[in-house]
Amino acid sequence: MEGLLRFVLGRLIGRGTLDVAVGAGRPFRVGDGTGEPLAVRLSGRRAALRLMLNADLAFGELYMDGDLAVERGDIADVITLAMTNLRDFRPNLPIRLARSWRTAVRFLQQRNVARRARRNVAHHYDLDGRLYTLFLDADRQYSCAYFETPDQSLDDAQLAKKRHIAAKLLVEPGQRVLDIGSGWGGLALYLAERCDARVTGITLSTEQLAVARNRAKERKLQDRVDFRLEDYRHVTDRFDRIVSVGMFEHVGVPYYRTFFDTAARLLTDDGVMLLHSIGRMGEPGATNPWIAKYIFPGGYIPALSEVLPAIEKSGLVVTDIEILRLHYAETLKAWRERFHARREEVLALYDERFFRMWDFYLAASEMSFRHDGMMVFQIQLAKRQEAVPLTRDYIGARENALRAREGHRPDLRLAGE
Structure with missing residues (x-):
């Protein structure tokens, strides 16, 4: 699981420095080594899987539930790192389909009678x-x-x-x-x-x-x-x-x-x-x-x-x-x-x-x-x-x-x- 997470985050974080640990495991580093290093720890493999499957929803949920802890830096710094890297990120087909689906059905969510x-x-x-x-x-x-x-x-x-x-x-x-x-x-x-x-x-x-x-x-x-x-x-x-x-x-x-x-x-x-x-x-x-x-x-x-x-x-x-x-x-x-x-x-x-x-x-x-x-x-x-x-x-x-x-x-x- 840690290997897959490292691969996914390695594709996303091209600039900056982020150390990631899962459970009690040793952290791995992604990014190009620039900037002030940030560090996060996921509570376990289940949290890591949730983040990989649906980051748009799980990122916030994991943080609010205490399953994602920021050990160096602040949650705002981690969000900034993600957003600045996403500008250059080309999402894969499943992510593109999921976002297209949300746009297509938004009229149901916005049915504000x-x-x-x-x-x-x-x-x-x-x-x-x-x-x-x-x-x-x-x-x-x-x-x-x-x-x-x-x-x-x-x-x-x-x-x-x-x-x-x-x-x-x-x-x-x-x-x-x-x-x-x-x-x-x-x-x-x-x-x-x-x-x-x-x-x-x-x-x-x-x-x-x-x-x-x-x-x-x-x-x-x-x-x-x-x-x-x-x-x-x-x-x-x-x-x-x-x-x-x-x-x-x-x-x-x-x-x-x-x-x-x-x-x-x-x-x-x-x-x-x-x-x-x-x-x-x-x-x-x-x-x-x-x-x-x-x-x-x-x-x-x-x-x-x-x-x-x-x-x-x-x-x-x-x-x-x-x-x-x-x-x-x-x-x-x-x-x-x-x-x-x-x-x-x-x-x-x-x-x-x-x-x-x-x-x-x-x-x-x-x-x-x-x-x-x-x-x-x-x-x-x-x-x-x-x-x-x-x-x-x-x-x-x-x-x-x-x-x-x-x-x-x-x-x-x-x-x-």
């Missing part, structure tokens, strides 16, 4: 709310931050993200705004407080809904912010502005046309929409099976080539597209550092297996943005070309105006402290 969408959301977002306070910023922004400078703090970068989005939305006082996938309410509250908008936030998470409503009550914004437990397909009101941040990844390719048709129906004739979503730099693919099973069931990261045709058919006009490349990598790095710093508190809520599962999720996600072609796109949409200015100068000007309205802020802290 209303009831299933609610169940998928609950799987990830209805965890113990204290978990998210341990690693997110003070406003609980669970999406890509916007780092204006390399040394900007996570809290300031998340505030910059809200400011950047509000500027692109061109929100005016008194306008009605729909926030699709409003989470814990941070963006909706910002638009109400800083832009004097009237905001409706919709979510499918009962945990997030309760927190968002409580936050609106604490800030005495109930008259300007209405949070609802509602599917976007069931909304009937009309809005001057529509925003969706970090929700589109849960829509599913079969429902892209429905999503944009709904947005077009809800948006006023002179309205503006801003869609913020994770995307692929390359061609369409399929969701990693480990992510689909343990983290985001029903989720999928789209290529722009899948999104734009649905927009075109809806009658909406694309007025701006911005690609945020490494911003999410830096966001995930900060989340993982905070997650590790609060390890004992995570273990008090769940257990070691859960901690390792989320550690793998955060590490793999960060490295996907650094090495595996993931990015974030912001697409600005309208019904009329004249709904937004001719040049992008207005974005910076509006950000400066919003920054002035924010004024002095108290020192921010880790959420939950």
Whole structure:
């Protein structure tokens, strides 16, 4: 078994250095000897066989179950080694067939009808709310931050993200705004407080809904912010502005046309929409099976080539597209550092297996943005070309105006402290 594993890994790891041991056996080395050596140990032959038969699923499972231990380096380093080598790796026929099959049947996994969408959301977002306070910023922004400078703090970068989005939305006082996938309410509250908008936030998470409503009550914004437990397909009101941040990844390719048709129906004739979503730099693919099973069931990261045709058919006009490349990598790095710093508190809520599962999720996600072609796109949409200015100068000007309205802020802290 060790010989076969050495052969398989030897074909994959052409650059770098990895020492691998199975059970109590002596380690063998693969790679070209460059870089800082990494070392892993598999619990036994069964673990080695699982890794060879279905690495896309087994890699994460073995780590979270303790059957793959990193003895030198960190799991993020091992993931980086694998991803950077996979760029030059030509998979064999069985691997190609398995991945082609996943792409072909993805419509079954992404059949996100209303009831299933609610169940998928609950799987990830209805965890113990204290978990998210341990690693997110003070406003609980669970999406890509916007780092204006390399040394900007996570809290300031998340505030910059809200400011950047509000500027692109061109929100005016008194306008009605729909926030699709409003989470814990941070963006909706910002638009109400800083832009004097009237905001409706919709979510499918009962945990997030309760927190968002409580936050609106604490800030005495109930008259300007209405949070609802509602599917976007069931909304009937009309809005001057529509925003969706970090929700589109849960829509599913079969429902892209429905999503944009709904947005077009809800948006006023002179309205503006801003869609913020994770995307692929390359061609369409399929969701990693480990992510689909343990983290985001029903989720999928789209290529722009899948999104734009649905927009075109809806009658909406694309007025701006911005690609945020490494911003999410830096966001995930900060989340993982905070997650590790609060390890004992995570273990008090769940257990070691859960901690390792989320550690793998955060590490793999960060490295996907650094090495595996993931990015974030912001697409600005309208019904009329004249709904937004001719040049992008207005974005910076509006950000400066919003920054002035924010004024002095108290020192921010880790959420939950």
